[in-house]
Amino acid sequence: MLPPSEHQPVSSRPLARGPPTFEPTSPLSLAISAILSLIPHPNERKPRTTEYLKRRREYAHCFAQTALGVIERDYELLSMSQDSQTGLADTIKAFERVPFHPKLEVPLEGVVTLSMLSIYEYAQRGNIDNMLQRANQALALAMSMALHEAVEEEQYADSKRRVWWMTYMMACQASAISGTSPAFDLYDPWFVTPYPEGWKLVIEAQQVLVESAVFASDLDRTMHEADDASWVSKRMEELDRQISSLLFHSRDAPLVSQMAPQPESIECMTSKTMRDFAEIKLHTARIKLHRLCAFQDILSGSIRHPNVSIPMDSNSRMDMPLEMSNGPSLVEDLSLMSQIHKLQMPFTSEESSKVCLHAALNIVTLLDNLLYPNHTSDILANTQYARGGSGSELPRTMPTVVCCGVQSSYAMLMLGLKARAIQHTTPGDISALDTTSLSDFRKELYHNLRLIVKFLENYSIAFEAIQGISDKLNQAIDREFLA
Numbered sequence: 346m347l348p349p350s351e352h353q354p355v356s357s358r359p360l361a362r363g364p365p366t367f368e369p370t371s372p373l374s375l376a377i378s379a380i381l382s383l384i385p386h387p388n389e390r391k392p393r394t395t396e397y398l399k400r401r402r403e404y405a406h407c408f409a410q411t412a413l414g415v416i417e418r419d420y421e422l423l424s425m426s427q428d429s430q431t432g433l434a435d436t437i438k439a440f441e442r443v444p445f446h447p448k449l450e451v452p453l454e455g456v457v458t459l460s461m462l463s464i465y466e467y468a469q470r471g472n473i474d475n476m477l478q479r480a481n482q483a484l485a486l487a488m489s490m491a492l493h494e495a496v497e498e499e500q501y502a503d504s505k506r507r508v509w510w511m512t513y514m515m516a517c518q519a520s521a522i523s524g525t526s527p528a529f530d531l532y533d534p535w536f537v538t539p540y541p542e543g544w545k546l547v548i549e550a551q552q553v554l555v556e557s558a559v560f561a562s563d564l565d566r567t568m569h570e571a572d573d574a575s576w577v578s579k580r581m582e583e584l585d586r587q588i589s590s591l592l593f594h595s596r597d598a599p600l601v602s603q604m605a606p607q608p609e610s611i612e613c614m615t616s617k618t619m620r621d622f623a624e625i626k627l628h629t630a631r632i633k634l635h636r637l638c639a640f641q642d643i644l645s646g647s648i649r650h651p652n653v654s655i656p657m658d659s660n661s662r663m664d665m666p667l668e669m670s671n672g673p674s675l676v677e678d679l680s681l682m683s684q685i686h687k688l689q690m691p692f693t694s695e696e697s698s699k700v701c702l703h704a705a706l707n708i709v710t711l712l713d714n715l716l717y718p719n720h721t722s723d724i725l726a727n728t729q730y731a732r733g734g735s736g737s738e739l740p741r742t743m744p745t746v747v748c749c750g751v752q753s754s755y756a757m758l759m760l761g762l763k764a765r766a767i768q769h770t771t772p773g774d775i776s777a778l779d780t781t782s783l784s785d786f787r788k789e790l791y792h793n794l795r796l797i798v799k800f801l802e803n804y805s806i807a808f809e810a811i812q813g814i815s816d817k818l819n820q821a822i823d824r825e826f827l828a
Contacts, residue, residue, distance in 0.1 A: 450505075639698040797818065
């Protein structure tokens with residue numbers, strides 16, 4: 346979200362003890378402190394003890410609340426100055442502090458802070474409503490500063506573009522995760538700020554992910570309310586073509602943007618990660634788009650065996666991993682089963698199942714290959730981080746694609762269930778070779794599901810709510826494959 350550092354390489358030399366009177370004044374430094382305080386200290390031998398978790402949680406909450414307090418004071422003064430010239434002096438004074446980043450104007454720090462706190466609310470506290478609220482607050486604040494129409498080429502042009510489009514994407518993501526339609530027009534003609542270099546693909550991927558989430562939500566409502574479903578086929582085909590086109594472009598996109606000519610530079614690694622994020626989001630959009638068509642035979646009960654149960658709840662808000670059901674839930678509403686069969690889908694169940702399988706496996710591969718952070722602190726040279734001992738692993742990037750991992754795990758669980766249902770419902774019609782193939786297929790799904798658990802466990806080193814997601818996924822895997 347911030348412009349690249351002016352000097353490379355960057356070396357961090359943290360102090361064991363800071364000045365007793367020091368207190369961060371920037372809301373952005375406070376928000377970053379909230380995230381960093383969740384990461385266990387490298388010399389902590391038992392980072393998952395109740396006492397240590399509680400301490401980290403309390404520090405993080407304190408930093409987050411303080412950041413919100415600073416934002417409230419800053420922008421209350423800004424609002425006053427806009428209404429009356431008498432408040433202008435106080436506003437100037439509030440923003441006279443030293444900037445957190447030399448290329449980021451101080452008033453923009455609050456926008457970045459709210460976006461970061463949106464992730465904090467989701468990954469650490471598991472509070473979907475607060476996540477959505479913070480993301481929408483950030484977007485509203487950005488628009489009040491006209492960041493959505495920042496077209497001038499000036500000293501802070503790059504940082505304004507980065508802040509606007511990252512804020513936009515965070516609001517999109519919060520909408521998709523919460524299962525609600527965005528509170529703004531995705532393609533508002535007034536959003537004219539140019540894309541930062543190399544960002545176009547990931548922004549378009551986020552947009553189509555939101556559109557697929559809205560499609561899934563609208564389809565679910567159409568089925569439950571027995572509404573006219575004539576729109577479904579055309580819209581599904583349109584979105585599928587859009588996703589396919591973007592996936593084609595993502596594979597042709599350059600690995601390194603022109604901003605990062607050095608292969609080992611931070612901007613180079615960031616560019617690669619953003620391209621991977623774009624592809625992950627596109628495959629997730631495909632699963633959202635195809636999942637009902639792929640698994641309608643299971644959801645409607647047409648191939649279900651009495652001992653085969655769906656490993657999750659039946660509503661379509663699967664973007665909310667924190668609400669994954671602890672126990673299996675079946676679609677028992679006969680009218681809903683009838684509605685599923687009446688839907689005119691442009692794809693067969695087999696075609697959509699293949700799409701979901703391909704997308705899920707691609708997500709697993711991309712998530713498993715995400716970069717780990719490479720610390721630049723000389724202080725860490727003699728710690729467990731450097732030695733590779735107990736507790737040496739660090740969380741990867743900010744947990745913005747956790748819901749994508751959950752989507753892929755949902756698809757694989759349903760595909761595993763589908764394979765098991767076929768084995769149970771038509772045992773006499775399946776040859777020994779086919780039975781072996783189905784067993785091998787389920788083993789492959791199990792292996793990839795364990796990679797998703799590994800991915801989630803990495804993030805749960807710091808974020809408690811993600812540990813809950815990982816635990817529920819583990820339970821679902823055990824029920825389906827080990828029970």
